[in-house]
Amino acid sequence: MTDSSTMSFPVTTIASIGAHEGQTVTLRGWLYNLRESGKLLFPIFRDGTGTIQGIVPKAAVTPETFDTVRNLTQESSVIVTGKVRADKRAPSGYELDVEKVEVIQRVPEEAPFPISLKEHGTDFLMEHRHLWIRTPRQSAILRIRAEIIKAARDFLDDNGFTLTDPPILTPAACEGTSTLFPVDYFGDEAFLTQSGQLYIESTALALGKVYSFGPTFRAEKSKTRRHLTEFWMVEPEMAYAGLDDLMVLAEEFISFIVDRVLTRRAADMKVIGRDITKLETIKAPFPRLRYDDAVAMLNEAHAKGLIEHPFEYGNDFGSPDETYLSSQFDRPVMVHRYPANVKAFYMEPDPVEPKYALCVDVLAPEGYGEIIGGSQRIASYELLKQRIEEHKLPIEAFQWYLDLRRYGSVPHSGFGMGIERAVAWICGLDHVRETIPFARTLNRMYP
Amino acid sequence: MTDSSTMSFPVTTIASIGAHEGQTVTLRGWLYNLRESGKLLFPIFRDGTGTIQGIVPKAAVTPETFDTVRNLTQESSVIVTGKVRADKRAPSGYELDVEKVEVIQRVPEEAPFPISLKEHGTDFLMEHRHLWIRTPRQSAILRIRAEIIKAARDFLDDNGFTLTDPPILTPAACEGTSTLFPVDYFGDEAFLTQSGQLYIESTALALGKVYSFGPTFRAEKSKTRRHLTEFWMVEPEMAYAGLDDLMVLAEEFISFIVDRVLTRRAADMKVIGRDITKLETIKAPFPRLRYDDAVAMLNEAHAKGLIEHPFEYGNDFGSPDETYLSSQFDRPVMVHRYPANVKAFYMEPDPVEPKYALCVDVLAPEGYGEIIGGSQRIASYELLKQRIEEHKLPIEAFQWYLDLRRYGSVPHSGFGMGIERAVAWICGLDHVRETIPFARTLNRMYP
Numbered sequence: 036m037t038d039s040s041t042m043s044f045p046v047t048t049i050a051s052i053g054a055h056e057g058q059t060v061t062l063r064g065w066l067y068n069l070r071e072s073g074k075l076l077f078p079i080f081r082d083g084t085g086t087i088q089g090i091v092p093k094a095a096v097t098p099e100t101f102d103t104v105r106n107l108t109q110e111s112s113v114i115v116t117g118k119v120r121a122d123k124r125a126p127s128g129y130e131l132d133v134e135k136v137e138v139i140q141r142v143p144e145e146a147p148f149p150i151s152l153k154e155h156g157t158d159f160l161m162e163h164r165h166l167w168i169r170t171p172r173q174s175a176i177l178r179i180r181a182e183i184i185k186a187a188r189d190f191l192d193d194n195g196f197t198l199t200d201p202p203i204l205t206p207a208a209c210e211g212t213s214t215l216f217p218v219d220y221f222g223d224e225a226f227l228t229q230s231g232q233l234y235i236e237s238t239a240l241a242l243g244k245v246y247s248f249g250p251t252f253r254a255e256k257s258k259t260r261r262h263l264t265e266f267w268m269v270e271p272e273m274a275y276a277g278l279d280d281l282m283v284l285a286e287e288f289i290s291f292i293v294d295r296v297l298t299r300r301a302a303d304m305k306v307i308g309r310d311i312t313k314l315e316t317i318k319a320p321f322p323r324l325r326y327d328d329a330v331a332m333l334n335e336a337h338a339k340g341l342i343e344h345p346f347e348y349g350n351d352f353g354s355p356d357e358t359y360l361s362s363q364f365d366r367p368v369m370v371h372r373y374p375a376n377v378k379a380f381y382m383e384p385d386p387v388e389p390k391y392a393l394c395v396d397v398l399a400p401e402g403y404g405e406i407i408g409g410s411q412r413i414a415s416y417e418l419l420k421q422r423i424e425e426h427k428l429p430i431e432a433f434q435w436y437l438d439l440r441r442y443g444s445v446p447h448s449g450f451g452m453g454i455e456r457a458v459a460w461i462c463g464l465d466h467v468r469e470t471i472p473f474a475r476t477l478n479r480m481y482p
Numbered sequence: 483m484t485d486s487s488t489m490s491f492p493v494t495t496i497a498s499i500g501a502h503e504g505q506t507v508t509l510r511g512w513l514y515n516l517r518e519s520g521k522l523l524f525p526i527f528r529d530g531t532g533t534i535q536g537i538v539p540k541a542a543v544t545p546e547t548f549d550t551v552r553n554l555t556q557e558s559s560v561i562v563t564g565k566v567r568a569d570k571r572a573p574s575g576y577e578l579d580v581e582k583v584e585v586i587q588r589v590p591e592e593a594p595f596p597i598s599l600k601e602h603g604t605d606f607l608m609e610h611r612h613l614w615i616r617t618p619r620q621s622a623i624l625r626i627r628a629e630i631i632k633a634a635r636d637f638l639d640d641n642g643f644t645l646t647d648p649p650i651l652t653p654a655a656c657e658g659t660s661t662l663f664p665v666d667y668f669g670d671e672a673f674l675t676q677s678g679q680l681y682i683e684s685t686a687l688a689l690g691k692v693y694s695f696g697p698t699f700r701a702e703k704s705k706t707r708r709h710l711t712e713f714w715m716v717e718p719e720m721a722y723a724g725l726d727d728l729m730v731l732a733e734e735f736i737s738f739i740v741d742r743v744l745t746r747r748a749a750d751m752k753v754i755g756r757d758i759t760k761l762e763t764i765k766a767p768f769p770r771l772r773y774d775d776a777v778a779m780l781n782e783a784h785a786k787g788l789i790e791h792p793f794e795y796g797n798d799f800g801s802p803d804e805t806y807l808s809s810q811f812d813r814p815v816m817v818h819r820y821p822a823n824v825k826a827f828y829m830e831p832d833p834v835e836p837k838y839a840l841c842v843d844v845l846a847p848e849g850y851g852e853i854i855g856g857s858q859r860i861a862s863y864e865l866l867k868q869r870i871e872e873h874k875l876p877i878e879a880f881q882w883y884l885d886l887r888r889y890g891s892v893p894h895s896g897f898g899m900g901i902e903r904a905v906a907w908i909c910g911l912d913h914v915r916e917t918i919p920f921a922r923t924l925n926r927m928y929p
């Protein structure tokens with residue numbers, strides 16, 4: 036949009052204002068905060084890329100401009116023209132000597148922006164999520180989320196993987212039906228996908244190395260700080276690849292993503308106050324730990340009184356177990372070879388000792404729990420059929436999946452990484468609800 | 483995966499085999515086809531990145547290797563070692579002098595791969611979509627689809643847009659409820675999203691320039707070659723932007739994507755036989771045509787007998803209308819300023835003449851119809867509220883959307899591009915069912 040009154044100066048953004056030091060530029064954004072000190076006004080503007088402090092000395096501007104700024108209310112939309120000045124004390128490194136302010140919409144005092152700079156309760160903030168995302172911390176988290184997603188895609192695209200989107204509406208369930216959302220599909224019953232895995236196994240056998248990246252759904256009736264009913268998953272799958280290849284992929288993938296965020300989102304990490312020394316150690320290779328050895332560590336920890344409950348062999352790790360295990364390492368730990376009978380039906384047994392599955396869970400540091408789960412998939416038609424029957428799954432629904440073992444079956448492996456869990460860990464957040472623009476939970480699907 | 487018998491040679495892919503000319507390499511893939519000519523065998527292998535012809539002279543290999551290749555069946559999985567030789571006659575530019583073949587799984591003659599090299603009916607192919615995608619044409623289309631998606635994302639990421647994922651499960655409908663898929667959300671009624679627009683308007687006011695990229699749903703009971711019930715949309719949205727900015731974005735966006743495909747997917751375009759001269763002209767700027775002028779063109783065409791039915795002013799364009807209009811240009815045409823009363827409730831009226839909406843539809847060449855639809859959004863609280871009431875939409879559900887006009891409203895604009903329509907046009911396909919790995923249509927959600 037061009038406007039004759041602002042055309043004469045370059046329109047820029049706060050994030051790229053450093054390129055205009057000493058120049059007069061125009062910013063288009065909103066007032067975030069305003070401080071007054073005698074004959075000086077200090078408005079803080081935001082434009083979606085960051086915040087910058089402006090300075091308005093009464094003597095330097097027209098009385099109209101001074102009054103306009105002085106009367107600005109939080110979140111009023113403004114087009115601001117001013118000169119960019121480097122200032123080491125400023126968080127962004129720059130300040131703006133304001134020359135001119137055009138008000139697009141002034142928010143009236145009698146109906147102010149609901150999210151003031153004081154503390155608000157979580158329910159109130161989630162109810163106003165469409166506005167809460169304007170605050171610096173939430174904006175920074177969303178930009179970091181976008182960077183994590185971009186990094187995941189770039190890593191896979193640049194390493195020979197082809198994106199293949201699996202369907203969201205599916206006829207059958209991968210693992211049980213109790214946590215599925217059913218959809219009426221023109222009179223038939225469909226379910227919202229819980230994972231693209233089975234589908235991308237078929238595209239991997241067509242295209243070699245593939246991945247899916249999309250929303251997945253779980254109708255879980257649990258309210259925890261780790262669960263959303265709608266969440267995004269990235270799932271790479273490789274033909275002609277075994278568990279070792281998968282573990283190498285997982286550690287390189289995570290290392291690449293963390294490095295990208297540290298490199299490109301340093302300013303946002305500062306805004307949210309993340310201790311990045313905890314992330315700078317995240318470099319491949321990651322420690323590998325057999326399930327049995329992890330259990331031994333937990334038993335020892337329990338004997339020493341370091342964890343409360345004894346661990347029962349064969350279980351999945353609980354949250355305190357994961358936290359203890361991950362606390363023993365300075366980077367994610369890859370726990371592999373769980374007992375096959377507690378894992379999904381499609382996992383390849385270890386040929387060395389078939390009671391173990393060729394699977395891996397990657398536990399994030401700092402108690403953030405499992406961020407990746409993956410496995411080598413069963414290649415044998417007979418064994419897969421047997422497992423489907425043992426798990427009492429409807430065999431007709433899996434005929435096409437069995438076809439992948441009828442026609443040119445090959446060893447193949449893949450994993451899934453939950454984006455929100457990864458964002459929570461990398462940003463150091465207490466709850467996954469802040470990791471996604473509009474969280475869906477047991478009690479909330481508004482706005 | 484390492485294998486002692488193949489470790490000694492570099493493992494590569496068919497797409498990157500050119501870097502190994504003159505060397506012996508190992509490929510991991512499947513047999514696509516086999517031709518025999520006297521004492522020579524010509525197996526064609528595929529590995530997901532392309533196909534390559536192998537040559538097996540009886541005199542050059544062991545009798546076992548010769549027999550193994552001779553007895554290979556379509557889609558048997560094989561690890562092949564051989565020497566790379568440049569050959570100008572080969573479609574890929576290279577052939578492989580086969581030295582060794584390790585069979586991973588041989589498909590038995592009595593239960594052969596269902597998709598032979600002869601013609602099959604569409605229903606049969608869609609029923610076997612998980613296998614059909616292995617054939618060269620379908621594989622190429624899926625790789626081009628992935629390139630289009632990557633290009634769209636790269637363009638937006640590199641131009642300052644932040645990805646913000648809108649929810650898939652939504653409480654309210656953007657435009658009518660007759661084509662919605664309802665979902666039981668723990669006893670409440672939710673709907674699968676038809677567009678992320680309303681949500682990304684809120685993220686645009688938080689982050690400036692944003693986009694969504696995800697699946698959208700339409701329970702349309704129509705069976706046409708352009709409709710899927712589940713399709714992917716990319717939707718950029720910009721704060722402080724008007725219709726002119728949006729048209730510039732649309733033409734640059736499309737030009738970038740087409741150029742990327744021509745540059746990076748030339749081999750795949752050849753496989754599918756696409757006439758790329760029709761795409762080489764796709765460069766910004768695109769022609770802009772007011773709705774009224776488009777109607778005049780259609781009336782004139784009808785008078786000359788070039789289109790069958792007279793066009794009724796105020797309607798949306800039908801398929802023959804779009805085909806005629808796009809046939810007048812060598813690149814996409816941008817039709818703007820439709821009558822406001824036939825367009826969506828949220829579109830900003832043209833201040834010059836408010837009976838027109840500040841909207842644009844981009845029609846693809848060659849009769850592929852609308853690939854982009856977008857508009858400037860109403861900025862005024864009062865006008866938006868009035869439109870919601872006029873359209874008899876439930877005002878409570880739109881309170882959060884109205885909030886965007888209560889607190890720092892700004893001119894803002896966005897569009898949506900349907901990925902499958904774009905893929906159909908760029909690939910020159912007759913039907914959108916081939917543009918996505920697993921199409922969902924009125925009659926199909928299997929596999």
Ligand SMILES: [Mg+2]
Pocket residue numbers: 351396405408
């Ligand atoms: Mg697990």
Ligand SMILES: [Mg+2]
Pocket residue numbers: 798843852855
């Ligand atoms: Mg339209």
